[in-house]
Amino acid sequence: MSKNAKLRLVPLGGLGEVGKNMMAYEYGNNIMLVDAGLMFPENDMLGIDYIIPDYEYLLDKTDRIRGIVITHGHEDHIGAIHHILGSAPVPIFATPLTRGLIEVKLSRHGMLNKADLRTVQAGEKVQIGPFAVEFFHVCHSIPDAVGLGITTPAGLVVHMSDFKFDHTPVDGWPTDYAKLAEFSQRGVDLLLSDSTNAERPGWTPSEMVIGPALRDVFEHAPGRVIIASFASLISRMQQVADTCVITNRKLAFAGTSMVDNAKMARKLGYLSVPDDVLVPIDQALNLPAEEVVLMCTGSQGEPSSIIGRLSTGTNRQFDVHAGDTVVLSSHPIPGNEEPISRTINRLFRRGAEVIYDAIAPVHVSGHASQEEQKLLINLVRPKHFLPIHGELRQLKRHAAMARELGIPAENIVVAENGQVVELSGGELKLAERVPGGYVFVEGGSIGDVDLGIMREREKLARGGIVLIDLSIDKFTNRPLHEPEVITRGFITSEDAGDLIPAIRQRIKELVNGGGLDDEKVIVDAVRSFLYNETKRRPMVFVTMSKA
């Protein structure tokens, strides 16, 4: 370890979870990326499909990127890979299942044959530029997840992505404690650790508790069981499949991403479902209801998901009805509590029984809680600590915990996305800020929709709009026709019957008052007229032509 070596860590993204979707390691002229995921839009980001990290910082340095390491196969860690590969066609390192899920994604975007994918097994070591990366197994809610031990010229860094210390995981493969202890003996200069559950006391329950809860539901449900989850929650698929075997039900996956991911996980041996248990969805819909389990997406209340469409009665292939039992088997991503709650109410209204985590343990978190986070810090005994994967409030809490465990305050840094952190000369400190915003993906547009546009949308939605079109005779300055008035999101058509003639009258008074050359005069007059009438402030647009 060289004394003057300077390692730079650059968490990229917006105001969401720090360093979760993408973290750059930079040493001299070498960059290694860890993860390339997407964020889901919050409830009030209308129109947005998804959000990717702002990697403008990397755009003039793509020739320095030596590779991308992916820690596991969830969307928030792999969902932006096809965007990044467009700018930087570099090797991607991942364990077999993670690689398989990346392949599913890339082939959907027609980019599979352009990608340089390299399989790494947990326990292996790979040299990526100046970074010697040791992959070690961690438990999470997907198999084949890894943490990273990164030996750099500035010291040894342990990068814990999403993890929990589950002693009885679904695949029987606990977190590699021995490797963590070994790093500790070597001396860890910097630990990065998952802060998601830093506000949650105790120890996250093992995935094992879900099995009996599912069994209880499957055995007592009078008809079909419909499980809502994420398409990449492979461990949950396994538990559902196992419970189908025990309770003599057939399992069908619904939805492209769920079907594709399950197929890939089965092919690679990470998901074991007997051939006679797995049936296609159209076959399942023709079986007696009490013999069927359907597994689909929509656990976040997304209106366009299968569960979302079932709850509003707009799903094409099948409906939900009395006798069905819907199980929401995943956690609300922060900000989704409200749409999820609406979905639960709607499903009840359609006569279904709905089971969710407040009723039975059909979900557990995939992230370490406070006692596990503390155990990790004491296992690794790092010199410096950088909390990642969480919003500022969780990072602050995680940092406070590290201080309580004896890590000196000056060795702990809390940084948000876009804030460069440097490890150099035995010190961890804040360096400069780089662009670290949201890149909104909407339709075919990547980054074309910015925060300014989002603010305009909110303004449109707060008050609605009033459009006025006016043609004026250039000789007489009189209206050539009745002013045309269109409103949206402002008044009902009944109220429009009274208000629109009044608006027209007001405009005619103005025009007849004479000397009217300016659209802005009309905008202002209509605005204040509408405010007086309704005490509301729609956006007003006037187009005026003279002929």
Added chain:
Amino acid sequence: MSKNAKLRLVPLGGLGEVGKNMMAYEYGNNIMLVDAGLMFPENDMLGIDYIIPDYEYLLDKTDRIRGIVITHGHEDHIGAIHHILGSAPVPIFATPLTRGLIEVKLSRHGMLNKADLRTVQAGEKVQIGPFAVEFFHVCHSIPDAVGLGITTPAGLVVHMSDFKFDHTPVDGWPTDYAKLAEFSQRGVDLLLSDSTNAERPGWTPSEMVIGPALRDVFEHAPGRVIIASFASLISRMQQVADTCVITNRKLAFAGTSMVDNAKMARKLGYLSVPDDVLVPIDQALNLPAEEVVLMCTGSQGEPSSIIGRLSTGTNRQFDVHAGDTVVLSSHPIPGNEEPISRTINRLFRRGAEVIYDAIAPVHVSGHASQEEQKLLINLVRPKHFLPIHGELRQLKRHAAMARELGIPAENIVVAENGQVVELSGGELKLAERVPGGYVFVEGGSIGDVDLGIMREREKLARGGIVLIDLSIDKFTNRPLHEPEVITRGFITSEDAGDLIPAIRQRIKELVNGGGLDDEKVIVDAVRSFLYNETKRRPMVFVTMSKA
């Protein structure tokens, strides 16, 4: 109790909590209302100030309304009184503090001298039409809250509004268990009970736990302490004031509603703050920081509240800065998790320390949890059960609990707002549905903004708008000027530089193609042009005039 007597219960409101904001009791030609509160808009109901129950059902029956009984002084129980009184000037029955808070509200709307307010003490009985109403004390997060024992010709109904079984409440006055037992002995035909926390196991902690938590914060805070809460959380004001006395800090209330409510509660003897502890806000701002506690609104992350403005640096009277400790002392109303989380992150970003319920017990729920809900049912032993105050998911859970306690399933009814329930001939059953929607209040408009308008607003916000104005020469069918194109919430001004000329070009091609008489043809063409270019779908408006 007459055998053919028919009591009708009509919960009024939208898809929110059932019967919380207003419940009508109807017997023959007599109506009694319980509570008249408002709802806060959800995060995606843009522009809405607040929501009141849809009482269209009552409008042609106002002469039958014998009175309004108010159970306690929180906004969701008193906030719509001034609207109701406008339609039905009937007597209002309330305990002294509740009446005081209603007076504060009515005088703000200039309606105090028009209202017929009647004070009732807990323990008293009042005859309201055919309803003999016994008021009895319950614990909640505000003093002077009551439950109701309502003797009707169809039987005895116990109406539990918001309550908890706190054994050590702030005012030392526990729930009146003896009265509940007495009702039980008389025989309760129907129990209505608060379902808010039906998904929460165990027993809600006593308000008492907050005192030591606040003391710990006040003693260790290096500078000012800023407490965020609701303006009507009078019990919390008392706890903050008590802790100020112990820790030698001065207390100032900020914000009109907080100041007015505190003044009224002090005047009536429900809030005890020594004169030398309470100081005006401008005086507090000039004292040494470590001697000051400010209490204000904004615990729900509302952008226009004091805490909301502090978090964005837009508060006029004072700022938040390093050294300040902000305490969020209230629960997130469902749907507010996201704005609250953003507010916490912003306050941290400004350098403040932020304390909230995940960090220290600075808040407890004011509502009974499952064990208390069960105790109530077993204390009262009602023949029939109607869960209220909760969304459908909580009502379903509460009903399941009542079944587990031995109430026959056929004696339990789950009804949403607008669903009439009848108690008659010893049976509880569903009757007809009446209008039960949301009435949105926005600016000066009450009910003018409806769900159709809300849907239009969402559509505006999802894709933004493109406005096109076109004048065509009526003889040559050629454009008289360049088509005017305005966009909002769709593209940035940089992108507009490329796209708008392309839109103009597309329109000119269409017009020159000839025979163009219809705005709709242009709308469709521009829509599909924009979809091809951007894969997005803004709302397109065209105004065309011929001259």
